[in-house]
Structures are given as structure tokens and as C-alpha cells.
Amino acid sequence: MEIQQALDAVRANRQAILTTIKQDGRPQLSNVLAGVGDDGLIRISTTADRAKYANLRRTPWAAIHVNGESFWAYAVVEGDVTVSEVVAEPDDAAADESVELYRALAGEHEDWDDYRASLVRDRRVVVRVAPTHAYGMLR
Numbered sequence: 001m002e003i004q005q006a007l008d009a010v011r012a013n014r015q016a017i018l019t020t021i022k023q024d025g026r027p028q029l030s031n032v033l034a035g036v037g038d039d040g041l042i043r044i045s046t047t048a049d050r051a052k053y054a055n056l057r058r059t060p061w062a063a064i065h066v067n068g069e070s071f072w073a074y075a076v077v078e079g080d081v082t083v084s085e086v087v088a089e090p091d092d093a094a095a096d097e098s099v100e101l102y103r104a105l106a107g108e109h110e111d112w113d114d115y116r117a118s119l120v121r122d123r124r125v126v127v128r129v130a131p132t133h134a135y136g137m138l139r
Helices: 003-012 051-058 093-106 112-122
Strands: 015-021 027-033 042-047 061-067 074-083 124-137
Touching: 003 061, 003 074, 003 124, 015 051, 027 042, 027 051, 042 051, 042 093, 051 074, 051 124, 061 124, 093 112, 093 124, 112 124
Parallel strands: none
Antiparallel strands: 015 027, 015 061, 042 124, 061 074, 074 124
């Protein structure tokens, strides 16, 4: 499967499973919402207190699995990971990236000031996956 086909599958089904590597080398899987940017990066929001954040800081690699139209149809994108800074201020660059991701996944928020404040309270980060490999079957 070509990476572009897999990215199209992520665009079509943002409900994904993120796989990271735990300290003992075993996989950890998490249900997430994933968005694909115009730059081809897959972005996911999480908080700095989650195990997946620690896993990705230690081992900056992830796999993203999405289902296709049937049980047997799926796509997996593997890639190198970068993580934004933890949101420290409602108007910092990390907050702006989180707002951009929210808009891509859910549209407009009813109270952006409150949302931006929650980014600071929750210690949000954006995980960016740069695809390096893809596989699966979409038919």
C-alpha cells in the first residue's frame, strides 16, 4: 500500500488506534482521533501526563491503524514522531497548533478562550507522525 492511500484512509476515518512502544519494548495501544494536515503529517492531541506521551518522548515512533469500509479493510501508517511543546500559555505556538487540529477534527468551538485555557490546564501537546511506511488492505 502506498503512503498516500493510507493517509487518505486516515482522512476518511479519523477514529484511529495509536501504537507506541512502552519502556519494556511492548506495544501500547490507544484510541485517538487523528487528523492529516496538508503537509502530510498525522496529528493527534494528548496530554503530557499520559503514558503515550512518555512513550513517544522516549521512542519517537508510532503506528496509526484505521478501519476501512468493512472489518477486513484497514490501513496502517508507521512513522517518526515529533511532539509539540506542552501548552504553557493560551496564545503560545503549541496552543495555536492545538486549535488548528481541533478545527480540522471538529470545526469551530463555541468558546475559544475557554478552550485555550483548558489546553494550559490539561497540559496538552500535539503529536506529529511523519509517515515512513504504510500497509493494509482497503478492498
